[in-house]
Amino acid sequence: MVSNGCDRPVVGISTYVEQASWGVWNREAALLPYVYVSGVHRAGGMPVMLPVLPDSADTAVSTVDAVVIAGGADVDPARYGRSAHPALGPVQPHRDVWEEELIRCALRRGTPVLGVCRGAQVLNVALGGTLHQHLPDSVRHRRHQPAPAEFGTSEVRVRPRTRLAAVLGERVGVPCYHHQAIDEIGRGLEVVARAEDGTVEAVELPGHRFAIGVQWHPEQDAVDNRLFAALVAAAKEVRGEHRA
Template identity: 55%
Template sequence: MTTYLQNARHGVWDHEAAVLPRSYVDVVVQVGGSPLLLPPVDEVDPDVIGVLDGLVLSGGGDVDPARYGAEPHPRTGGTSAVRDRAEETLLRAALAAGVPVLGVCRGMQVLNVALGGTLVQHLPDVVGHEGHQPAPATFGRTRVRLDEGSLLGGVFGAETEVRCYHHQAVDVLSPELVAVGRAGDGTLEAVELRGPRFAVGVQWHPEVDGDDCRLFQALVNAASGRTT
């Protein structure tokens, strides 16, 4: 699971640290996986993918718009060139090796941008509301309709209610991905890599819903070669 660099306090210390919300760790353990945290570094070794059974691209700050040829919107923030490079390197190595991938929120956006897509930098400009990120540190709720026959449709069924916290979203979808889930306002909420490999992105935050571990269970099953 990828992490991000942020100032953190622990004990007597207050300094930059590689962090990840504990909810990611807990849900992976809950479904039988062993979490391994991957810090963003300037020269990430793609060969590290050889010791991983699955890769989670976690949520966090915005992807640098320069990576998809755009100027930054006034509301774009929290970018990290180091993290962007590190996660794209890990993602490409995982896809090349057939390692299952789950992109969560920012992670779905990283997946799209790395494969040639672009992003809407401030979603309220497009949908006319702030329901996907209603207030600081407050998750919104939205219903997502999923395509019949898709991998994620097989996990959740035709519709699922999710918790979301994002002000950006996919704009132009990579030709290597398929759109499989949308919110009622048209926002793209779920994508899958074309072909049989397990590589999916969701715009919501499945790690914060401890009562619904189906997506992480599907990832662990794919990582261990199980089908159920």
């Protein structure tokens, strides 16, 4: 583990891969909404970006104390053996492969993992699960993603006596923006929260130090930082063990 010169545990956050413009440039870039960075930092972590680096997942995970799999593009249905739905958005297969490997490496090492929105879906797919490719087909509404760039709000019920309930309690209102969701549950995962319409809102992996995927966007809540704080607390445990 590389020291960052302070007591903050290092939290690696996976990045978007997008064509982006800044200054006079328009180029492919590794991007990350700054709310992820500020959320981790407010919680006491040292955020670092993890760009897509083929064949380097184990090395990347070995340099951090926790991993956040960030939101972003739809997961390629080929990753879970399905053909594409007409409403499927642009996919990034290279990012899918990279983040699945980050997750597998983190789980093997006992490194804390938090999957956010797409990240929860990638966690599920990495463990053999599947996704609803277009949620409005099953729930018959669009409240989870009301309009482009407009977050919805979900009332989430969390299962008692779970890791997530210990962090957030058993009922919480959350910001959401997704048209896909977890369908068949991946190996070992347990559903620990649902929206009022039955949509899976969170999963966790029992027996692991910290492996939680949430369908909502905790980074968008500037007031409630409890989920990032719980991740950083788990990362501090890892950092302490590495120093012992």
